[in-house]
Amino acid sequence: MTMNCNPIRNALSVLLLSLSVVCLTNAQRVTPIDLLIKGGTVVTMDGEFRVIENGFIAIRGARIVAVGDAAALRQANYQARQTIDATGKAVMPGLVNAHTHLPMTLYRGLADDLDLQEWLTKYIFPAEAKNTTREFTIVGTELGLVELIRGGTTTYADMYYFEDAIAEVTKHAGVRGVLGETLIDFPAPDHKKWEDAVSYTEKFLRRWKNDPLIVPALAPHAAYTVSTEHLKQVAALAEKHDAPILTHIAEAPTETVTINERYQARPVEYLERIGFLSSRVTGAHMVHVNDADMLTLKQRDVGIAHCPQSNMKLSSGTAPVPQMLAQNLRLGLGTDGAASNNDLSMWEEMDTASKLHKLVTMKPTVVTAREALMMATLGGARALHLEKEIGSLEAGKRADVIVVNLDAVHQVPRYNLISHLVYATKATDVNDTIVNGKVLMRARRLLTLDEATIKARARKFQTQVSQSLR
Amino acid sequence: MTMNCNPIRNALSVLLLSLSVVCLTNAQRVTPIDLLIKGGTVVTMDGEFRVIENGFIAIRGARIVAVGDAAALRQANYQARQTIDATGKAVMPGLVNAHTHLPMTLYRGLADDLDLQEWLTKYIFPAEAKNTTREFTIVGTELGLVELIRGGTTTYADMYYFEDAIAEVTKHAGVRGVLGETLIDFPAPDHKKWEDAVSYTEKFLRRWKNDPLIVPALAPHAAYTVSTEHLKQVAALAEKHDAPILTHIAEAPTETVTINERYQARPVEYLERIGFLSSRVTGAHMVHVNDADMLTLKQRDVGIAHCPQSNMKLSSGTAPVPQMLAQNLRLGLGTDGAASNNDLSMWEEMDTASKLHKLVTMKPTVVTAREALMMATLGGARALHLEKEIGSLEAGKRADVIVVNLDAVHQVPRYNLISHLVYATKATDVNDTIVNGKVLMRARRLLTLDEATIKARARKFQTQVSQSLR
Incomplete structure (x- = not known):
């Protein structure tokens, strides 16, 4: 009996062809991306507060293109130009420092433990009058940026002078900044007259409009100085x-006393009355606000930067954070300047925020670790009205991501990752910092700034500042 | 003319001899010591609060034999078996953690943000009942000791169970401990009956009496549980x-409510009435004390361990620290256990203590950096009634010394060293830790404990504890 092999041969050919097509399709399905972060526990801070074990973040250009688990990663078949293995580490949104004065890092520890008036009039104001030049501002900003990147802060909101120079330095370092040129009814280090400052600010706003990293802003100092x-x-x-x-x-x-004397109103009440409050405004501190004020802040969609450590050190008082959280206000965290803190660690702000309100309310259940972490990430983004772009790890958002070591002795053992991120993790535990898709720190090595040179320049200003106050 | 060279030869011989004698005398004057720490800024915390630029500490055996400046060092002519160059660094007394529960480091972050009763009855007590064995206590202590040594804590006061095992581990690690076996009117992990615990404690006290590192102590849990x-x-x-x-x-x-119901007195008042208070006692927390209580504490020479971060996190309240300082009470700082903090950093306790009381009193001048640093060093020694032996760098005292890096970005620039030690320095900045003359950490490398093995053992207990609470 002879067998007709043709049908089998034909069938096999079809199978082979199908296989080739499948392989070809799969080959075509390789997705090129720029950066893949995989293997870590991804704390998304998204609407569902998803935490993905052995998760991944795929980044193309400046944006996140996908976030998912190991199965999704296998299916996606990415071809990445660079891969960061985050196994055993946490992957989370970069921290948002919603209020600081970065160049004042050069005044860190200049004077402490003083009454506010003495601190300002004997130290800070004279030091600024004698030392705050464009060059000083540049070095102070660089010094602060090193500390921000090292501590996993990817966005910061700044209020200072020479803000155009600050923007240049920040862009060069690759950090995201909402940078506000300070406007004040007194001679300032960069402009002696209000009109000059306004003119400078308009030029500054035009120059940086639509920059991918810098959001230029106006920074009127306060209701009692403007x-x-x-x-x-x-x-x-x-x-x-x-x-x-x-x-x-x-x-x-x-x-509160001054504003009441001048305008017979509370600060928020006064600012509302003159039509100042809107979804453009982020107010730092908001310590002395009552229920009516908070309702106004909600209605006007105002952002709030809570600065617990600065408020403690300067005896400012305690912002009603549990109520602000309950009303879902746009609430972030800020370090304030290093002159009144004396560091730029957002990890300590989270830890302090959580502990402070437990004490003040005498309720250990308020300001949970999750709420503190939210304030330092998506909350900060919301406070700066940037939540569509940053603050959580979601496809479509800017790739502002940090990878955090979980192996330091102060992090062992680990029952709850969120608790550890807030109550046990330190700035020094941050391993990698990525902003707008660019890696700024890899395995604790800075890639955009020269730390040694910056420190040397900072120490020269230290000598100058010390001498200027003698 | 022939010259008689003999007088010259003779004179030269005498000169040579004199030179030899001088050299011999100088050689005899070489002072042998075991450890020399030189070149750093020595923060003595002595009675005059001396800070010595380019200072030195000479150590022989377990004790400091001299502290001084560069001139004194040249004159002393030490021959040291080991020298640590502390140039550019701070040299200061090791920190004293006046209240903790070291084995509870294994419960770090087990549960947070809960009401005290829920935290204790649903998590801590069940976890302890199911997991706290002698082996657990040993591993937890080792884990805590790694964190203490890394953070520059050289003495700690502990209250826990199986304290004899804790003493063995602590002595092996080379850390100084005031170790109190817990006595409580409930079945404890190591003893179900009061009599058994007392018998164990007496044996424990006898065993460790006169040990150079371990001070064995009794630790009745509290007035409401004993x-x-x-x-x-x-x-x-x-x-x-x-x-x-x-x-x-x-x-x-x-x-306060419970003690008042039972004994119609405030806690301190009750303890005084029953004759419990004396210069043997160190009380942790002392949050709810009034002026009369503080007078009693002064009269009875009682030590106090202020635990600001724990008191905040557990909503305990705020101890009247400015008043305690004004009355020169024996006041130190403690971290409390890692289950309620969640770390063992004395640097954060200093920072928090200083900021907390500025807020609560609304006076930014209270609890200065100097006072906070004092509480963490000599204050802690006084709280434990050990100020004659430790707490400051002075000739005759035990050589408990730490060398602290000052070059991290969060420490630049530097106008005031004391301010920086309190408000800007972190546990990770500690470079070397020396206890009783022995170097336990050199350039951040641990010399008496195997960190990797300890972490691995800690993680096994983490799994066990997690499963036990399911």
């Missing part, structure tokens, strides 16, 4: 340039 | 064995 007329002008300029406003609101008890 | 009769028995035992007593006093508001 006149009503000028505050209205700032609000109009913000509207004209479609720019955010950073300012101090209701920080010290003396502010 | 009967009046038993507290009196503890006081008598302490007298009999010449041993210190560690206990919790006036921690939570509920304690």
Whole structure:
């Protein structure tokens, strides 16, 4: 009996062809990306608060293109230009420092334990008058940026002078900044007259508009240092340039007294009355606010930067954070400047925020680790009205990601990752810092800034500042 | 003319001889020591609060033999078996953690953000009942010791169970410990009956008496968990064995209520009435004390361990620290256990203590950096009634010394060293840790404990504890 092999041969040929097609399809399905972070526990801080064991983040250009688990990673078949193995580590959104004065890092520890007036008038103001130049601002910013990157802060909101120079340095370092040029009714280090400062600010706003990293902003110092007329002008300029406003609101008890004497209103009440409050505004501190004020902040969609360590050190008081959280206000955390903290660690702010409100309310259940972590990430993004772009690890958002070591002795053992991130993890545990898809620190090595040179330059200014106050 | 060279030759011979004598004398003047730490800025914490630039510490055996400046060092002509160059670094007394529960490091982050009763009854007590064995205690102690040595803590006061095993591990690690076996009117992990615990404790006290590192102590848990009769028995035992007593006093508001219901007195008032308070006693927390209580504490020479971070996290309240400082009470700082903190960093306790009381009193001048540093060093020694032996760098005292890096980015620039040690320095900045003259960590490398093995053993207990609570 002879067998007709043709049908089998034909069938085999078809099978082979199908296989080739499948292989070809799979080959075509390789997805090129720029950066793959895999193997770690991904703390997304997304709407569902997803935590993905052995998860991954795929990044193309400046944006996250996918977040998922090991199965999704296998299916996606990425071809990455660079891969970071985060096995045993946490992968989370970069921290958002919603209020600081970065160049003041050069005044870290200049004077402490003093009454506010003495601290300001005998040390900070004279030091600034004698030392705060454009060059000083650049070095102070660089020094602060090293500390931010090392500690996993990927976005910061700044209020200082020479903000155009700060923007240049920040962009060079690769960090995201909402940078507000300070406007104040007194001669400032960069401008002696209000009009000059306004003119500089408008130029600054135009220059940086639509920059992928820098959000230029207006920063009227406070309601007690800027006149009503000028505050209205700032609000109009913000509207004209479609720019955010950073300012101090209701920080010290003396502010409440001053504003009440001048305007017969509480700070928030006064700012609402003059039409200053809007979704463009982020107010730092917001310590002395009552229920009516919080309702106003909610209605006007104002962002809040809570600065627990600074508020403690300067005896400012305690912001009603549990109530702010309950009302889902736009609430982030800030370190304030290093002159009043004295560091830029957002990890300590989380830890302190959580502990502080437990003490003040005498309720150990308030400001949970999860809420503190939220304030330092998505909360900060919301406080800066940037939550569509940053603050959580989600496809489509900017790739601002940090990888955090979990192996330090102070992190062992580990029952709950979120608890450990808030109550046990330190700035020194951050391993990698990525902003806008670019790796700024890899395995604790800085890739965009020269730390040794920056420290040497900072020490020269230290000598100058010390001599200037003699 | 022939010259008679003999007089010259003779004169030269005499000169040579004199030179030899001088050299011999100098050679004889070489002072042999074991360890020389030189080149750093020595923060002595002595009675005059001396800070010596380019200073030195000479150590022979377990004790400091001299402290001084560069001129004194040249004159002394030491021949040291080992020298640590501390140039650019701070040299200071090792930190004293005046209250902790070291084995509970294995419960770090087990549960957070809960009401005290829920935290204790649903997590801590069940976990302890199911897991706290002698082996568990050993591993937890080792883990805690790694964190203490890494963070520059050289003496700690402990209250836990199986304290004899804790003493063995602590002595092996080379750390100084005031170690109190817990006595409580409930079945404990190591003893179900009071009598058994007392018998164990007496044996423990006898075994470790006069040890150069371990001070064995009695640790009645608290006035609300130990009967009046038993507290009196503890006081008598302490007298009999010449041993210190560690206990919790006036921690939570509920304690004040309970003691008042039972004894119609405040906690300190009650303890004074039953004759419990003396210079043998160190009380942790002392949150709910009034002026009369503080006067009693002063009169009875009682030590106090202030635990700011734990008191915040557990909503215990705020101890009246500025008043305690004003009255020069024996006041130290403690981290409490890692289950309620969640780390063992004395640097954070200093920072928090200083900031907390500025907030609570609304006076930024209270609890200065210097006072905080004092509480963490000589204050802690005084709280444990050990100020004649430790707490400051002075000739004759035990050589408990740490060398601290000052070059981290969060420490730059530096206007005031004391401010930086309190407000900017972190546990990770400690470079070398020396206890009783022995180097336990050199350039961040541990010399007496195997960190990797200890972490691995700790993680096994983590799995066990997690499963036991399911």
